[in-house]
Amino acid sequence: MPELRKARIATASLAGCFGCHMAILDIDERLIGLMGLVEFDRSPVNDIKKFTKRCDIGIIEGGCCNEENVHVLQDFRRNCDVLIALGQCAIMGGLPAMRNAVMHSENPLLECLEEAYISGRFIRNTTHQIPNDPALPLVLDKVYPLSEVVKIDYNIPGCAPTGDVIYSTLASLLAGKFRGFERELIKFD
Amino acid sequence: MSAISDTGTRRDTTFTFTIDGVEIRAQPGQTIMEAADDAGIYIPRLCDHEGLRHQGSCRVCTVKVGGRSVSACTQPANPGTNVESETPYLTKLRRDLVEMLFHEGNHLCPMCEASGNCELQAMAYRLDMTNPTKFPYLEPNRDLDASHPDIALDTNRCISCGRCIRASMDVDGKGLFGYVGRGIKRRVAVNGMDLAHTDAAVTDHAISAEVCPVGCIIRKREGFRIPIGEREFDKGLIGHEIEEKANA
Numbered sequence: 001m002p003e004l005r006k007a008r009i010a011t012a013s014l015a016g017c018f019g020c021h022m023a024i025l026d027i028d029e030r031l032i033g034l035m036g037l038v039e040f041d042r043s044p045v046n047d048i049k050k051f052t053k054r055c056d057i058g059i060i061e062g063g064c065c066n067e068e069n070v071h072v073l074q075d076f077r078r079n080c081d082v083l084i085a086l087g088q089c090a091i092m093g094g095l096p097a098m099r100n101a102v103m104h105s106e107n108p109l110l111e112c113l114e115e116a117y118i119s120g121r122f123i124r125n126t127t128h129q130i131p132n133d134p135a136l137p138l139v140l141d142k143v144y145p146l147s148e149v150v151k152i153d154y155n156i157p158g159c160a161p162t163g164d165v166i167y168s169t170l171a172s173l174l175a176g177k178f179r180g181f182e183r184e185l186i187k188f189d
Numbered sequence: 190m191s192a193i194s195d196t197g198t199r200r201d202t203t204f205t206f207t208i209d210g211v212e213i214r215a216q217p218g219q220t221i222m223e224a225a226d227d228a229g230i231y232i233p234r235l236c237d238h239e240g241l242r243h244q245g246s247c248r249v250c251t252v253k254v255g256g257r258s259v260s261a262c263t264q265p266a267n268p269g270t271n272v273e274s275e276t277p278y279l280t281k282l283r284r285d286l287v288e289m290l291f292h293e294g295n296h297l298c299p300m301c302e303a304s305g306n307c308e309l310q311a312m313a314y315r316l317d318m319t320n321p322t323k324f325p326y327l328e329p330n331r332d333l334d335a336s337h338p339d340i341a342l343d344t345n346r347c348i349s350c351g352r353c354i355r356a357s358m359d360v361d362g363k364g365l366f367g368y369v370g371r372g373i374k375r376r377v378a379v380n381g382m383d384l385a386h387t388d389a390a391v392t393d394h395a396i397s398a399e400v401c402p403v404g405c406i407i408r409k410r411e412g413f414r415i416p417i418g419e420r421e422f423d424k425g426l427i428g429h430e431i432e433e434k435a436n437a
């Protein structure tokens with residue numbers, strides 16, 4: 001029987017804090033066994049910035065708060081068979097989505113940026129301007145969970161998810177028999 | 190188990206009915222939920238709380254009796270009836286209700302100090318709520334009331350269960366909290382300009398950790414004394430104490 005090729009995994013951090021990527025390391029020594037089954041394509045862990053091949057699994061941390069997040073997410077959807085939202089920010093917006101609830105004015109985004117850069121009580125911004133360098137991605141009107149932008153196949157809950165829930169989900173997906181989470185592993189914190 | 194059953198000398202008024210096919214014994218006047226609790230069967234609940242008058246408003250405890258939906262926390266148990274509780278239909282209904290509560294308030298658990306002790310969150314875990322839902326987020330933007338030296342109130346997380354209202358009225362004899370507004374605008378408010386202008390005390394039953402099921406009534410300087418990961422519902426699923434009675 002020919003040896004099965006390793007599963008190809010790609011990862012990205014969008015509007016997240018990189019904590020979910022760090023949580024992948026909490027898989028600890030089980031990582032060694034897992035690395036026998038997978039190889040990384042595009043990912044911040046190896047600094048590969050573009051897809052080199054089609055991937056079996058894409059893992060996304062963070063929701064979409066700017067234009068670039070949306071483009072990266074769409075690129076992942078095009079290039080991955082299975083797309084996983086990792087953590088609460090990816091699943092429901094998470095902490096960045098706090099801004100959704102404070103923005104109820106006529107011009108919510110402007111109000112938010114003004115408070116962040118100009119009028120906020122503790123701001124020290126000597127330029128008195130909202131950053132507008134063309135290299136900066138445009139901020140979206142609000143923060144979107146991934147599933148509002150593309151189809152997401154699986155969601156791994158947690159902030160950050162535990163090494164156990166990440167490991168058990170990946171291991172069962174790779175074995176082709178994911179049947180949902182043990183209830184004790186479901187956490188939103 | 191009834192203390193007076195099987196004695197043969199006193200008239201036994203207890204009776205039996207079934208929940209999901211399991212026969213359980215009830216005392217006259219018990220609700221379905223009270224009898225189920227005694228028998229070690231947990232029926233999900235949010236607005237009902239031990240020691241407080243039943244209100245029957247959240248409908249998370251909905252069960253079917255003779256094909257009709259009733260709230261188990263208010264419906265008296267009846268001899269010989271068959272109650273359905275853990276059916277796919279009812280579990281879905283309960284999950285829908287919990288999901289809608291998540292959408293009605295601002296429930297960003299990672300930044301909430303109730304996380305791990307919160308009954309709404311624990312109910313989501315128990316009902317396998319791991320996927321995002323398609324309801325719109327209402328994103329309320331009510332002011333935080335931090336006027337009181339020992340207590341804060343973030344009603345953006347309130348689920349209108351009314352437990353604080355009943356605890357303050359019936360146990361503390363104060364009437365600190367009440368409902369204002371109607372329909373979807375109905376919410377809980379304090380009986381005064383803000384908390385500092387009421388006779389609220391951190392020692393009130395209504396303010397205690399057990400009454401507000403979510404992170405709305407906050408006791409200051411207490412939030413992170415117990416770290417995330419070591420809190421009440423990190424130790425077991427909501428309802429496990431009741432279910433363990435059945436195995437005892």
Ligand code: SF4
Pocket residue numbers: 295296297298299301302303304305307308309310346403404405
């Ligand atoms: S009140 Fe409960 S459900 Fe809401 S944010 Fe806090 S922990 Fe989460």
Ligand code: SF4
Pocket residue numbers: 346347348349350351352353354366377400401402403405406
């Ligand atoms: S403040 Fe807490 S106890 Fe009172 S109605 Fe709201 S959720 Fe229930």
Ligand code: FES
Pocket residue numbers: 233234235236237244245246247248249250251260261262263
């Ligand atoms: S617990 Fe019965 S209606 Fe809320």
